[in-house]
Amino acid sequence: MDLRAVYVRAHQMAAEEVLNIELEEARVLELMETGMPIRAHMALLDEPSTDRLVEVFVERYRQEREDLARPFPGMLALVGYVRDAGVGVAVVTSKLRADALAELATTGFGDLVDVVVAFEDTQVHKPDPAPQLAALRAVGASGGVGVGDLPTDIRSARAAGLRAVGVSWGYGSAASLLEAGAASVCDTVAQLESEVREQLKL
Numbered sequence: 001m002d003l004r005a006v007y008v009r010a011h012q013m014a015a016e017e018v019l020n021i022e023l024e025e026a027r028v029l030e031l032m033e034t035g036m037p038i039r040a041h042m043a044l045l046d047e048p049s050t051d052r053l054v055e056v057f058v059e060r061y062r063q064e065r066e067d068l069a070r071p072f073p074g075m076l077a078l079v080g081y082v083r084d085a086g087v088g089v090a091v092v093t094s095k096l097r098a099d100a101l102a103e104l105a106t107t108g109f110g111d112l113v114d115v116v117v118a119f120e121d122t123q124v125h126k127p128d129p130a131p132q133l134a135a136l137r138a139v140g141a142s143g144g145v146g147v148g149d150l151p152t153d154i155r156s157a158r159a160a161g162l163r164a165v166g167v168s169w170g171y172g173s174a175a176s177l178l179e180a181g182a183a184s185v186c187d188t189v190a191q192l193e194s195e196v197r198e199q200l201k202l
Helices: 003-019 025-033 038-064 075-084 097-107 130-139 151-159 174-179 189-200
Strands: 090-092 115-117 145-148 163-167 184-186
Touching: 003 025, 003 038, 025 038, 038 097, 075 189, 090 130, 097 115, 115 130, 130 151, 145 151, 145 189, 151 163, 151 174, 163 174, 163 189, 174 184, 184 189
Parallel strands: 090 115, 145 163, 163 184
Antiparallel strands: none
């Protein structure tokens, strides 16, 4: 089971335990592709039960994800190269801070990332630019490249004045990323490296 499957299963387990319904995988993937925080996902399922749904989801997700997070091949080297070149590296996520930090540590990115902006760190979330702007302030930058796998990532990055680049190995489709305004969608880390090097003049 990979991390995506764990995310789907945790949604299903929460829906079954709290609402006594069977949640189809397609519905979970549809929710995931919105890029909304987990609380928003659960409110769409049943708003009065949101708190309990989130509680059960987080518990099940943390139980099931142990040792499953893996870095996408080549990304550790790319992020390390960017950081060694003196560019600030930030992760902007709608995940809870505890989960983001745990997964960064497990995958080896923990020491390569300067700043993490998680769900708790801003009042509003992607596609609003607020999380991206918080990251820019934290690393002392006025611009850069925002990389994401969901349309909300792209819209948030663009709204914050970043060049938005999509990657095709996540949850969003290339078509949805381009529709959201991605300057390009990379299918490989080599393509992403070329794009980043060009934009950051590395």
